[in-house]
Amino acid sequence: MTAETPKCFADELQAAQEECAREPIHIPGxxxxxxxxxxxxxxxxxxxxxxxxxxxxxxxxxxxxxxxxxxxxxxxxxxxxxxxxxxxxxxxxxxxxxxxxxxxxxxxxxxxxxxxxxxxxxxxxxLDSSARYRWLSLVNDWIAKLVETRTEDDVLNRLCDAVRSITGYNRSLIYAFDADWNGKVLAESRDEVLPALMNQHFPASDIPSQVRAMYGNNRIRVIADAQAEAAPLVPAMNPANGSPLDLSQGYLRAVSPIHCDYMQNMGVRSSLSVAIYSDSRLWGLVSCHSQMPLSLSPSARDSVATLVEVASQRLFLLKAEADAHYRQQIHDNRVQLAHGVQERHAPRDLVQQHAEHWRQLFRVEGIALVYLGEITRSGKTPDEDQVRELTNWLDAELKEPEPWATTSLSASGYPSAEAIQSWCCGLLAMPLLIDMDARGWLLLFRPEQFEMIPWAGKPEKVAEVRDGRTVLSPRTSFASWVEEVSGKSSSWHPAEINAARDLGDDLAVIAAAHEITRLNEYLRRERKALAEANQHLEKVANTDSLTGTLNRYRIEHLVQMSMANAERYGQPFSLLLFDLDHFKQINDTYGHNVGDRILKTLVNSLTDGLREGDQLGRWGGEEFLVLAANTVIDDAAIFAERLRRLVLATEFGLDEPVTISIGVAEWGKGDTMKTLLVRADRAMYEAKHSGRNRVCLGRIDQ
The missing domain is CATH 3.30.450.20 (PAS domain)
Structure with missing residues (x-):
């Protein structure tokens, strides 16, 4: 073997992977x-x-x-x-x-x-004209069981049992895709005919990109018998244009020869796959296997599709509730931090005070705060010189004011990663906009996590030539193979990244407020310089840097003042809490620059619709709060509806309209800031899950 052989093999394998991605599975003829x-x-x-x-x-x-x-x-x-x-x-x-x-x-x-x-x-x-099967009754029974589930695992396990009960396959399983499109089996129901695959991983190449794309056209794929001879189309090409027929939307499409080999190697002859989507992204698959041919009736096929749809809604509702609980924990911590702004606490003191709670919330080992040349550390972190070198690199590499996360500092390209201890392998870094000329950083460190990942067969492909084309040969073995993974931390959840953004914003405001106090003391005799500094820093402390409206702490202070007036003088007021519908999808589709423009346009539009005495503030991310003074809840509902219509009529420059969901709550006797906001938040949550683009009321008696 020459020294060039490995490179030639790698090139051949790359060519085979590219050819596999181009396999015309939608036009099998x-x-x-x-x-x-x-x-x-x-x-x-x-x-x-x-x-x-x-x-x-x-x-x-x-x-x-x-x-x-x-x-x-x-x-x-x-x-x-x-x-x-x-x-x-x-x-x-x-x-x-x-x-x-x-x-x-x-x-x-x-x-x-x-x-x-x-x-x-x-x-x-x-269809078998003699078949009389009570599909509707059976499906309704399983739907009732799915609705009763209380955990994500319960949903998945019950769905597996339901699908196998209806279809008669030897094995049904559910696996979810990771960020690299590898799949992991999360639930399974089977008899003794086929082996267990629970917790096994499948490589992304088992379901290549063009196969995943096909589920966007038809979420169900049924293969009655992988070894049965396919029936060719006569003539082979469309006589009108000489092109092959695209069969993506149907159920009868013949099976790729490579996939037939894959199923044979897996020991199955019949299969059913149903896609599970979260919003517009393919989340995972329900996959069923039978050792013998199995011709699934259309009624059974449709029943499975109905159950998957119901289970998906239940699954993602439970996930949303878990995220909401996490957001509530973050909110409670932010309320505590608000006192740090009012009392002008030093950021380093707040880090030490809240560090243990933050480590639990973010599942990290260490925290470091860097601002204006000062470094505050808690837990397992790099030493001060290493932290300073790391933030210098972040300043040079990252220009956007957005959180940055990696599971491996070494793999991310940080040149001094090897010098940092293994407990600082993963990093979530949030830039703090404290000063016009310098940024601070909130750094969250995760340790290296050694993983033993079980794969359903070694995730390797071999290139071979078929009909003059270099293609990937399907795996011949599905025996469990364990991969040892090191050099990476656990992944950062999107909710954790968003929470880091909110926490960073809070610390930036606290640091700015603390800087105001420090400058007031230091520049007491420099009146002109003091006035200029106060003007700038007060703006930072009271207004949102992106939209120019009131920031969270300023609008919260105004709400507290309104609560005091309501308590003392009986002056009513209401809160309108709202956010943009599908804003994450807008960011994912058009980018954060367009997302920022949408937020600015929203604020400009709403400002024109506010009444005298109303206050608009950014509550966090895409959430906003309107303080409607001297307004009871019924009048606030009319006002909210007017704002909703105003947003709907605004031109945002997108192909689809931009809408908001609004929750309305009126202050009542005995209300605290937390109880009032919880009522508004629940009403907004109800508006979201009632179809979005609407107003819901959070009355005290609800």
Missing amino acids: AVQSFGVLLSFDSSIRRVWQVSANVRQHLGLTVNECLGASAADILGSSLLGRIRRGLANTDRMPGAMTVTRKLAGISRKLHVVAYRSGDAVIVELEP
């Missing part, structure tokens, strides 16, 4: 044998193509079908329903069940229709 496909012209008048197994299912020959009238094959009633169903969409809403007499035999058929380029495709699956 054939269908699975459990159904028949007919392709028509765009007006659905004549048959253009037919699958070769048409006699098996319809009793007609290929020649009898090609060029035949659509009305003769489908019947005028079914044809009319298909035309109406495809009048304004590319896929007919819902499937149909019809009885059609063909070749002298009455046949019960399941019908799916969709457009593919210039063609209209109709997929027909024969």
